[in-house]
Amino acid sequence: MSLLRRLVELLYGSDRALRRMLQYWAATCVLYVVCIGLVLVQVSRGMTDGETAHRLIVFGSWGALAFYALIRASARLGLKPDQLAVSQAVFSMICTMCAYAISGPLRAAVLVMTVLIIAFCMFAARPRQTLLLSIGSLAGAGGVMYWLQAHDPLRYPPMTELLTFGYLAGALLATALLSGEMSKLRSRLKRQRRELSDALETIRVLATVDELTSLVNRRRMHEVLEAEERRQPDENGTCIALLDIDFFKQVNDQFGHAAGDAVLRSFSIAARASLRANDVLARWGGEEFLLLLPDAAPEDARHVLERMAERVHGMPVPGVQGRRISFSAGLATRRAGEPFADAIHRADNALYQAKEAGRDRIVLA
Numbered sequence: 001m002s003l004l005r006r007l008v009e010l011l012y013g014s015d016r017a018l019r020r021m022l023q024y025w026a027a028t029c030v031l032y033v034v035c036i037g038l039v040l041v042q043v044s045r046g047m048t049d050g051e052t053a054h055r056l057i058v059f060g061s062w063g064a065l066a067f068y069a070l071i072r073a074s075a076r077l078g079l080k081p082d083q084l085a086v087s088q089a090v091f092s093m094i095c096t097m098c099a100y101a102i103s104g105p106l107r108a109a110v111l112v113m114t115v116l117i118i119a120f121c122m123f124a125a126r127p128r129q130t131l132l133l134s135i136g137s138l139a140g141a142g143g144v145m146y147w148l149q150a151h152d153p154l155r156y157p158p159m160t161e162l163l164t165f166g167y168l169a170g171a172l173l174a175t176a177l178l179s180g181e182m183s184k185l186r187s188r189l190k191r192q193r194r195e196l197s198d199a200l201e202t203i204r205v206l207a208t209v210d211e212l213t214s215l216v217n218r219r220r221m222h223e224v225l226e227a228e229e230r231r232q233p234d235e236n237g238t239c240i241a242l243l244d245i246d247f248f249k250q251v252n253d254q255f256g257h258a259a260g261d262a263v264l265r266s267f268s269i270a271a272r273a274s275l276r277a278n279d280v281l282a283r284w285g286g287e288e289f290l291l292l293l294p295d296a297a298p299e300d301a302r303h304v305l306e307r308m309a310e311r312v313h314g315m316p317v318p319g320v321q322g323r324r325i326s327f328s329a330g331l332a333t334r335r336a337g338e339p340f341a342d343a344i345h346r347a348d349n350a351l352y353q354a355k356e357a358g359r360d361r362i363v364l365a
């Protein structure tokens, strides 16, 4: 089973878009094989010249292999799926016209393939390309039919060729229009899928990120804490801290609400810059923040908070000149098996003590 998977990987590659193109290629190869089988039967029954048929089979087979190589190298060569699809369709049309020319009394049946080729285009080509391909194929078929009836009117009666051309024109144009509609439908579906995934991403951001500070919001932080409760911390344990900007109401009153917002934004940037990669800072509400420090001993957590305080003291805030911004923090170490709600409650009490003791300080619970 794994050998088969490895073989498929070797043939198809691992890229999804490439795989899809190669799947279409494999489907056309099945058609080639069926057609080659039928041509060989025609040859065995004396309906088609063996040497010409042999040349056509070689031409078709090498062409199919060349397209496999082209598809595999398409990313490097900068070939787009629609360009590949159209060139494959042009090649198949040429093969079909050659088969038409050598199939004698069976030639009209061969034309069924042209409809199939145009139908295949709906998966990769654009509607305009499909229409142009159909018109080009009709012109090619017309040329072949004209040449055949002009050179051998007994085997290829002009009226038969003309009527065959008429049927082919109807079938090809109708298929091109249908295929074009299907292509449009596919493009619409693709666009809708893109819009849907963009909308889902927006919803995800709205549901997890605080709009003003771009920090994790309270809702998302509850999920982070739940996950952290299930995790086994290292020997240092886990710390949690509640941070509250000091005299924030005064900032709002003195400089205005917009300046207060700017303080919150600047605080978030400065605070985040002091954190380790796996620390999580959330806006817990108003001017209050919750900091999760996984695998951090209390002294490490205190260092992080002191570093943060230094940055916050020195941070520039647009619209708030001449005022030093500070915060108070209550820091708690989560006890083994303790729910985070309890650790946060202890951190909250420590924060209250920090405020009572004069603010701009860190108190350990």
Ligand SMILES: Nc1nc2c(ncn2[C@@H]2O[C@H](COP(=O)(O)OP(=O)(O)OP(=O)(O)O)[C@@H](O)[C@H]2O)c(=O)[nH]1
Pocket (backbone or CB within 6 Å): 212, 244, 245, 246, 247, 248, 249, 250, 252, 256, 257, 258, 259, 260, 261, 264, 285, 286, 287, 355, 359
């Ligand atoms: N600009 C702005 N203000 C906010 C926001 N959320 C809450 N606030 C304000 O933050 C202020 C918080 O004030 P208090 O809870 O009295 O605390 P404080 O003035 O910081 O005083 P201490 O915490 O005791 O140092 C209130 O005036 C709220 O209106 C916000 O998103 N933007």
